[in-house]
Amino acid sequence: MVLVFVENQKGQFKKSAFEAVTYGNKMAALLGTGCEALVFGSSVENPGILGTYGAAKVHHVSDEQLNNFDSQVYATAIAQAAEKIGAGVVVLSHSSTGKSLLGRLAVKLNAGSVAGVNSLPNVEGGFKVRKNVFSGKAIAEYSINSDVKVLSLMGNSLQPEQNGAAAEVTGLSLDLPASKIKVKEVKTIDGEVPLPEAELVVSAGRGMKGPENWGIIEELAKTIGATTACSRPVADTGWRPHHEHVGQTGVAIRPNLYFAIGISGAIQHLAGVNRSKVIVVINKDPEAPFFKAADYGVCADLFDVVPRLTESLKKFKAN
Amino acid sequence: MKLLVCVSKTPETTSKIAFTAENTEFDTNGIQYIMNPYDEWYALVRALEIKEAIGGGSVTIVNVGPASNDTVIRKGLAIGADEAVRVDAEPKSSFFVASQIAAYAKEEGFDMIFLGKETIDYNGSEVGAMLAEMLDLPFISYATQLDIDGNNATIARDIEGGTEVVEVQTPFVISAAKGMAEQRIPNMRGIMMAKRKPLKVVPAVEANDPAVVVSYELPAAKSEVKMIDPENMDELVRLLHEEAKVI
């Protein structure tokens, strides 16, 4: 059995949740077994929808205690559920929640674990999965030889596929320990796709000259519904918030489309973004190293070209 | 307060990555090493700041690795840690490393155990969670802020698209992300003093990880960049739509 632990934020599922179930379902098919989902919290809306992504059954633990995240309580709950359900593989999302749980679960379940896998397993004569290492500069293949395995799935590694019917939802009661953590506050910026999940990203660097010039970047991003990002010095000097910093020491992302505007393409920057499917570089220096990592390049002054690109995109969107 | 900071050694960020033995081993030829930036810049510095604010206690560094890791450990001592422990073994995997640190920390009664949010080589971010589980402690990951008042800690942590603020009492394990502290450059006095600070070497315990790397690969090379006429942004939009199919 493949058990997918499906996260929700304030009762809602995000795209990464549907990716995880799609992944679990495809893996179950390879292993000749079934895929079931596990959801936590009293406010989850429509857990049955996970069936349409391939979960044969949804186990719902509706304890209010699970409305807040505590890795100790969650790991205990997932491990208990995995044992009750007889899971051979537990799949998590490679999110802040999933990453905090993976190691704990591996220890609890005596399981081999791989963090941030980006491919379905090769199950011929074993169980092998791949993940990016060296901050995207290489790929490693891991073999896991324990009975139980736990994996976290990197965001944007596959597209969610919806084709089945809604699943039966059954309650599951577990024996939860008291939490030693008190969650005081959860602040999320509504209406914006967080960087690790974004399919379209507009990123800008020191070529912008100053924070007062970011209007053209935000306008471009808004036109296509993209999330904004920046290079490290831009975040370090406070031109942009820290959570926008991408690269080897910032957020690692792999969107479908990455616009790099006024960014030179230092190796530490590339490490975090070079797994993007398509990269467009706008830079006035024809020698900028980023052009070597780009699919499309525009060698020009960004202050001239970005507003015209936005106009062209608006025209395209209107058609 | 007794504070422990787990540090690892990683290839310097500009390193060219290559493999040997038919792509089964990382090629260490010509590689320069540094302390993992998250461990150094955020975890270690915040631990030192807390010790300074309290005006007492100790900061211990622990590393799992061979004797050649001592330069990285000495740098941590130069930045300000009081003492260091090195578990003498190749850091084979997250599980192996967590098992070693847990075996050492179990008897020591640390109030807080710090790590960086992940290493920049294997990007696992698993050691903290494993260690917390082995020691049966709370684990607060991706912390961007940590304030201590007696035994009570208030911690802000990064979550998808936002932040979460939690309260927890010592002891606990915490992984540090950007925002926790500012990088400190060791000064001459720190470097001199580091030479005389204790660095204890302890033997490893047995730990077998059922997940092992069997091979490595470099990403496929990008095809040649297509340069677009800056006067013709309609053409770029057309290509993104028709050729790349991303909009």
Ligand SMILES: Cc1cc2nc3c(=O)[nH]c(=O)nc-3n(C[C@H](O)[C@H](O)[C@H](O)COP(=O)(O)OP(=O)(O)OC[C@H]3O[C@@H](n4cnc5c(N)ncnc54)[C@H](O)[C@@H]3O)c2cc1C
């Ligand atoms: C340990 C370590 C870790 C690091 N981690 C990261 C990381 O995670 N992420 C990261 O981004 N960096 C990281 N760096 C920093 C990295 O080495 C570079 O310094 C940084 O990425 C450069 O940022 P930039 O491209 O915005 O600025 P610059 O290198 O200054 O480049 C600005 C670019 O803008 C172009 N430009 C200027 N004006 C215009 C204009 N009018 N029109 C068009 N183009 C213009 C220039 O030609 C230039 O190419 C790290 C460094 C170290 C040492």
